[in-house]
Amino acid sequence: MGGLALLGGLVLLAQSASTTRLSEILADPPPTTGVVIAALLLVLLGAFTKSAQVPFHFWLPAAMVAPTPVSGYLHSATMVKAGVYLVARFAPAFAAVGPWRPLVLTVGLATMLLGAWRALFADDLKQLLALSTVSQLGFLMVLFGAGSPELAEAGCLMLLAHAVGKAALFMVVGVIDHQAHTRDLRNLSGLGRRMPVLAVTATVLAFSVAGVGPVVGFLGKEHAFDGLLESHFAGATAVLVGVVAGSVLTFAYSMRFLWGAFATKRSSESGHDAVGPAVPRATPLFVAPAIVLGVASVAFGVAPSLVTGLMNEASLAIQPDAVVGALSLIPHLGTAFVLSILVITAGSLLFLSRRAMEPWDRLAHRLPAASHSYELTIRALNRVADTVTGIVQHGSLPLYVTVVLFTFLALPGVVLLSETSLPTDLQLADSPMQAAVGVIVIGAALATALSRRRFAAVLALGATGYGIAVLWVLQGAPDLAITQLLVETVTVVVFVLVLRQLPDSFRAPRRGQLTRVLIAGLVGVMMTAFVLVTTGARVAPPVSSSYAELAVEEAGGKNVVNVILVDLRAFDTLGEITVLLVAALGITSLVVAARLPRSGAANAEAGRNAGESP
Numbered sequence: 001m002g003g004l005a006l007l008g009g010l011v012l013l014a015q016s017a018s019t020t021r022l023s024e025i026l027a028d029p030p031p032t033t034g035v036v037i038a039a040l041l042l043v044l045l046g047a048f049t050k051s052a053q054v055p056f057h058f059w060l061p062a063a064m065v066a067p068t069p070v071s072g073y074l075h076s077a078t079m080v081k082a083g084v085y086l087v088a089r090f091a092p093a094f095a096a097v098g099p100w101r102p103l104v105l106t107v108g109l110a111t112m113l114l115g116a117w118r119a120l121f122a123d124d125l126k127q128l129l130a131l132s133t134v135s136q137l138g139f140l141m142v143l144f145g146a147g148s149p150e151l152a153e154a155g156c157l158m159l160l161a162h163a164v165g166k167a168a169l170f171m172v173v174g175v176i177d178h179q180a181h182t183r184d185l186r187n188l189s190g191l192g193r194r195m196p197v198l199a200v201t202a203t204v205l206a207f208s209v210a211g212v213g214p215v216v217g218f219l220g221k222e223h224a225f226d227g228l229l230e231s232h233f234a235g236a237t238a239v240l241v242g243v244v245a246g247s248v249l250t251f252a253y254s255m256r257f258l259w260g261a262f263a264t265k266r267s268s269e270s271g272h273d274a275v276g277p278a279v280p281r282a283t284p285l286f287v288a289p290a291i292v293l294g295v296a297s298v299a300f301g302v303a304p305s306l307v308t309g310l311m312n313e314a315s316l317a318i319q320p321d322a323v324v325g326a327l328s329l330i331p332h333l334g335t336a337f338v339l340s341i342l343v344i345t346a347g348s349l350l351f352l353s354r355r356a357m358e359p360w361d362r363l364a365h366r367l368p369a370a371s372h373s374y375e376l377t378i379r380a381l382n383r384v385a386d387t388v389t390g391i392v393q394h395g396s397l398p399l400y401v402t403v404v405l406f407t408f409l410a411l412p413g414v415v416l417l418s419e420t421s422l423p424t425d426l427q428l429a430d431s432p433m434q435a436a437v438g439v440i441v442i443g444a445a446l447a448t449a450l451s452r453r454r455f456a457a458v459l460a461l462g463a464t465g466y467g468i469a470v471l472w473v474l475q476g477a478p479d480l481a482i483t484q485l486l487v488e489t490v491t492v493v494v495f496v497l498v499l500r501q502l503p504d505s506f507r508a509p510r511r512g513q514l515t516r517v518l519i520a521g522l523v524g525v526m527m528t529a530f531v532l533v534t535t536g537a538r539v540a541p542p543v544s545s546s547y548a549e550l551a552v553e554e555a556g557g558k559n560v561v562n563v564i565l566v567d568l569r570a571f572d573t574l575g576e577i578t579v580l581l582v583a584a585l586g587i588t589s590l591v592v593a594a595r596l597p598r599s600g601a602a603n604a605e606a607g608r609n610a611g612e613s614p
Helices: 002-017 022-027 034-050 059-065 068-074 079-094 100-120 125-145 149-180 196-210 216-230 236-262 284-302 305-318 335-352 354-365 370-392 397-419 432-450 454-474 478-499 513-535 543-553 560-568 570-595 599-609
Strands: none
Touching (some): 002 022, 002 034, 034 100, 068 149, 079 125, 079 149, 100 125, 125 236, 149 216, 149 305, 196 284, 216 236, 216 284, 284 305, 397 513, 454 478, 560 570
């Protein structure tokens, strides 16, 4: 649904901007109209579904059944960032258009808060990280979707921090799952003592997600607070409050992840048999990928000059007037730093009092869930589809054809006849012979429609095709005429072979006969008008006008048709030959398979004939 909405929005936007080049659309946005606003809403719908925003967030945690490396790659770096990237590109040009900014900020904040809240109470480590990804995607959607120059670099920093940190955390969970055979944090205890290197690596990565120094996530969080404090769009203060609340939850669930995975718990805390002290230690090579990313997170935070150039270029590419500069690990002692201290303090208190918050979590689960609403929607859609199918798909082929032809007349037919004009320089025929053949073709078509015997109708229908072949000959196209003759001959033969199994005569029902005659006549008029309009619609010289010269000069052939087939359109001819070859192989395989005896029955029959037990 999101992909279809995105396609529709991009088509509408391209039509309004008269170009499909994204750079041109963003450099010179089309005037704000109802169509443009509808296009932007469809684009946002596609972005929200692809980046798991509320209420479409439930698909991402459900996709965590994939192997851990796949989860680390797809759900922390590339796939889920597609919607964020789309919003980042569009926001500078369209953030102030219509409902863009209020909608993106509201959805992003709701996603950040809901994902973080759910992660705080998740018991499966991988599920916790999945919900954390949902929350972080909401945060990124806020930073990029606001379209504020002050937030561009903060968004790029958080994008980098999330990609590096979350991918490595998935790898950490993969190591734990492989060694302990469980991801349930209620069952894990003492794993930090058993795998201290993995515990330290996970702590560094969790700090990056939580925005605690000295890692790259801290730089991103500080720039986000500073950018929201300096932004001047409507509701910036309310957005800042929401981001701070989401950051508090982020710190709390990050601490719960570390506690659940590596802390030594009392039996009363876990309520389950502890798994950890006897877990086999992971090999260094197994832990190395997570360590590499953990070192990178620290390096980017301690020495931000390593990524300053990259972040500045990315920010300016997204927002040409972005506020960029040298990155520094040491923050200035201002409001943003105070907010960071507040986040750490409130997050720690929330983590320590998490058990007191569990009744609120149970109350939240009583609210309608997005996944349940999705299931109800699918069930309702299936019921509607069954009902509609039972009404319109009841096995009447004439009705199906009538609906298709009527739709053809009502939609493209009306537009064609109302917005185009027929050419005035019409010529009935080039010669008396063409006119005579045309009369024969028309007569054969009428005979086909009026015939009451199947065999006679097939012969009359074949006569129309043979008449068209004669017209090709009169126009100087013998190759087309030969093709037409072959096709018509094969068609007539196939029809005759099939009709041998059917009654000799048929009778069309009188009820609705006038309607069918009327629709058939209108379709004939429509097709005639369509041919006349399309043949006279050319405004540029045809490409084929130079084929005759090219055939002699470049291909050295005087037969233009042959040169076109084997030289000028060689790849088309190769494709057609390939299609014919595949069809021939398929038919041959069916014929051979039909002739082969069934192995079981054949062996049994052979055994009985030989007097043996089958």
